Amino acid sequence: DAGVTQTPRHEVAEKGQTIILKCEPVSGHNDLFWYRQTKIQGLELLSYFRSKSLMEDGGAFKDRFKAEMLNSSFSTLKIQPTEPKDSAVYLCASSFAGSYEQYFGPGTRLTVL
């Protein structure tokens, strides 16, 4: 079985640009999570979907961050407009509904200049 796939692996953006990160969860998983990882803040939840429905929208990240699940096997995270403080690794994870084990993708490293 393929694990969680994330593209691109690296992204460099200018301040003010719009970027879209992509995630394909493990086939059959119902839950999908987007996290932001930085050295200072650690792992922060951005969005959480169950069966394509948005369950949590990450509070402080609402303004410029928008996650969507177009179908059960594809999700996007849009950041618009980007700011230098958005530089981080963005991780996508999926799991079966009710399962404790989240499967993580390798992440997308975003650098905003």
Next chain:
Amino acid sequence: AQSVTQPDARVTVSEGASLQLRCKYSYSATPYLFWYVQYPRQGLQLLLKYYSGDPVVQGVNSFEAEFSKSNSSFHLQKASVHWSDSAVYFCALSPNMGYKLTFGTGTSLLVDP
């Protein structure tokens, strides 16, 4: 609200030595507790989990963790480390199974060969 504290940002040990990585949690009841490992340029992988029963739980690669309700702790241990154990280790909790995880800030482990 819940939180996880990993007091040691970096730990260095010699190959073959024993290891303990510390984790303290704050939650009003007994949560579900996890240890994840992140190897360079990879996503997180589950090492072990605890949600009830024997307070000592076994995980992959000979890791184990001990839950202490009185100390609100869930420390990770290994009797003899290998250079390939060098990675970042995250402690996490969930108030319910199948919902979002709250992560600690991680402990970077370096094993000197």
